[in-house]
Amino acid sequence: MPEFKRPHALCDVPLHYCPGCTHGIIHRLVAEVIDEMGIEGDTIGVCPVGCSVMAYDYFNCDMLEASHGRSPAVATGVKRANPDKFVFTYQGDGDLAAIGTAETVHAATRGENITVIFVNNTTYGMTGGQMAPTTLPGQITQTTPYGRNTSVEGFPVKMCEMLSQLDGVALAERVTVIDPKSVMTAKKAIRKGFEFQKNKQGFSIIEVLSTCPTNWGKTPIEALQRLKDEMIPYYPLGVYKEGAVR
Amino acid sequence: MTNDILLAGFGGQGILFIGKMLAYLGLYGEKQVSWLPSYGPEMRGGTCNCSVCVSDDPIGSPLVLEPDNLLVMNTPSYDKFIGSVKSGGNCFIDSTLIEAVCDRADISCFYVPATRLANENDLHGMANVILLGKMIKETGMADEAVIEKTVKKVVPPKKAHLIDANLKALKIGMSQ
Amino acid sequence: MSELTLMKGNEALAEAAIRAGCKCFFGYPITPQTEISAYLSKRMPKVGGVFLQAESEVAAINMVYGCAGSGIRCMTSSSSPGISLKTEGISYIAGADLPCVIINVQRGGPGLGGIQPSQADYWQVTRALGHGDFHVLVFAPSTVQEMADTVTKAFDLADKYRMPAVILADGLLGQMMEPVAFDENAEIKLSDASNKPWAATGHGNKRKHNIINSLYLQAAELEEKVRARFERYEQVKANETMAECYKTEDADIVVAAYGSTARLAKSAVELARKEGIKAGVFRPITLWPYPVKEINEACKNAKKALTVEMSMGQMVDDVKLALNCRIPVEFFGRTGGVIPGPAEILNKIKEMIGGDK
CATH class of the missing domain: 3.40.50.920 (Rossmann fold)
Structure with missing residues (x-):
C-alpha cells in the first residue's frame, strides 16, 4: 500500500491559496505526474500573473515567472532553446484567454511542444473577482454587478473547443477536480499532456474547471456544487482533441 | 580624393545592382566605399536611386546630395538631380529614355542610347550596365582586371551564365 | 580575417550575432530592420540555431525572456514602433537580471511615423525602455563594420553584467553597404548555458531549483534587489564607456x-x-x-x-x-x-x- 505523502516536485512550503480553492489539488496532480515520470530535473515550468503567480515557489523544478498572458511565448523561448526538456505553463483564465489569447493561440497553432495547464474558475481571483473571459452569462462579478449581460459583455470563451480546431494541437481536454473520480481523470489528462510532449507530438492543453469560493461568495462545498451545476453544463468535460500531430 | 556618385532611375532598371557593381569596383581598386539605397514602400516601378561613395579616405556621409558623377535612366530623375551635380562633374544619360539636353556649361554630359544599344546587342535589361561602362571609361576608375573580378563577384551564382553578357555590356558602354 | 565583402549593416549585424554565439532569434517583421530577420531565417538553420517568427513583438520579446532565462544567448530585432511594444518584456528581462541583445533599427516617429532613418528613440532607450528603475546597455554603431563589432561586445557585456543590451542603429546604417570583414577561421560555436549557474535549464537533480523572476512583494526586498542592480550599474559606468x-x-x-x-x-x-x-x-x-x-x-x-x-x-x-x-x-x-x-x-x-x- 503506497504511503500518501507530498510529491517531491512540490516544495515543502505552505500554499497561499484560499480555503476551498482547487489550485492546491491541481498543483499536486502536476507534481505527482512529474514525480511518476521521473522528470523533475528535466522540467522547466512557467507561471502566470494571477492567483498562481507564486507557483514558482511551490514547484520544485526550475521555474520562470512570466508577465501577464505571455507564458506560452516564454515557454516557447525555453523550449526552443532546450528541445529535450519538459516545459509546462500553468495559467488562469484571464492570463490565458484574455490578455494572452494571441500567445496561446499561436503557440497552439505552431504545435509548440509544451504542456499548458489552464485553470478556469470564471473570475479574476487575485484582483478581487472581476469578470473573466470565461465568466458565465448572468454571473455576478465585481465588474458585472448585475450579472454578465451577453448583449453588453459578450459571451464566454470556450478555449478547448476553439483550440481543438487547430492542426498544431495534439491534446485538448477539459477536466475538473471536484471528486475523487474527476481528480483521477484530471491526473490522467495531465499525464497524457506530458507524455505527448515526451513523444514530441505538439501542443497539449488541459483545462481544469476550478472553484473560487472567496470571489464567488460561497462556502467550499457550495462552490463545488456551483461548478457541477453551472460550469460543467456550459463547459462540458471531455476530450476535444487527441491525436498524433507529428 | 573622393568620388561621390548618384545613380537614379525607375525601380526594376537595375540601379541598385550597378551601384553594387560600382562599390565593388572601388573596393577591389583598394578604395573606401559605401552604398546607400534610397528606399520607399514601392519595390518596382517607382523612382529609385542609390548613393555610392568611392574615396581614398574613410567615408563620412554616405548620402550623396551633390554628386561628382550622376547616372540617370529616366526623365524624372534627370529633372530632379541634374542641378545638383558638382561644378566640373559629369552626367551620364540614357538618351533612349531621356530626351532632354543639358544646358549647364560647367559639367560634362554624356548621352548614350543605352536602352537601344542593349536591345540591338541582345542584352535586354542591361542598359544600366552599358551606361555604367561609359562612366567607368570617362572617369578611369577601374582597370580590366578589377572589372572582371567585380562582375564575377556581383553576378549571383545562379545567374552565372550572365557574367559574359555583363562584361559585354560594360565593353559596349566603354566603347561609346 | 576574411576578405572584405560588401554587406548591408543589418546583414553584417546578423552574421556577427551568430558568430557571437547567438543561438536563438525571435522577431516580427517591420521596416527597416527586415534584412536582419531575412538573413537569420536563412542562416540559423544551417548553423544549428533557431529562427522563429513570432506572432507579435510582444511575443517575440517574451520568447527572448524564456530563452535568456534558460541561459542561451538570444536576440530580437525591431524598429521603433515595435520596440515600444517590447518595452514591457524588456522591463521584465531587466527585473529578472537576464542577458539578451535587442536591436532597434530606428525609423521616424511618433506613432506609425515613417520608414526613413531617425534617432528619435534616444530618450526611450537611455531613460525608460519600460517601467521601473533599470538601465540597459546601449551601443550606437556608425559603420557597417561597427554594426558587426558592437554585437559581439553587446553579448559579452550583457552576459557579464546580466542585463539587456541594445544596439541603437537606424535605417541608414541598416540599409547601407560597406566593406566588412569576419574572421573566417573562427569556429561558429552557439552558446549553451554553461557558466550560467542561475539559469532555468532543469536542475538535473543536482541543485536546488532556480527561479527566474522579477516579482518581490516585500518592499524592502525589492529595494534591496534594485539597489544591488544599481551597484552593478556603477561598475558598468566606471568600466564600459566607449x-x-x-x-x-x-x-x-x-x-x-x-x-x-x-x-x-x-x-x-x-x-x-x-x-x-x-x-x-x-x-x-x-x-x-x-x-x-x-x-x-x-x-x-x-x-x-x-x-x-x-x-x-x-x-x-x-x-x-x-x-x-x-x-x-x-x-x-x-x-x-x-x-x-x-x-x-x-x-x-x-x-x-x-x-x-
Missing part, C-alpha cells in the same frame, strides 16, 4: 553626434577645416553608460559644443549634463526621416563660430 574623438585635440567647436549622424558630422567638420574652422567630432559609442569623462576630455579646449541628431534634440540633454554647463551647448537636427546634410551642419557651425567674433 567613444571616438575625431580632430578634437585643437578644436574650438566640438560636434557631438552618434550613429550615422556622426558620419555626417565628420563630413561637416572636414568642410569646416577647409575653411579654417577648428572643429572636431565627439562620437559616443555607448549611449548608456554615457562617456562623460571622454566628452569632457574631447571638449577640454573647446569654446562651444554642438549636438547634431536626427531628432528634435534628445542626446543634447546628456551632452549638457556631461559638460555640466561649462561651455554653451547648442543643437541642430532634422527629424521625421530627413537626413541632415553636411552643408547644413557646416552652416550651423559657422553661425556658432561667427557669434563668437
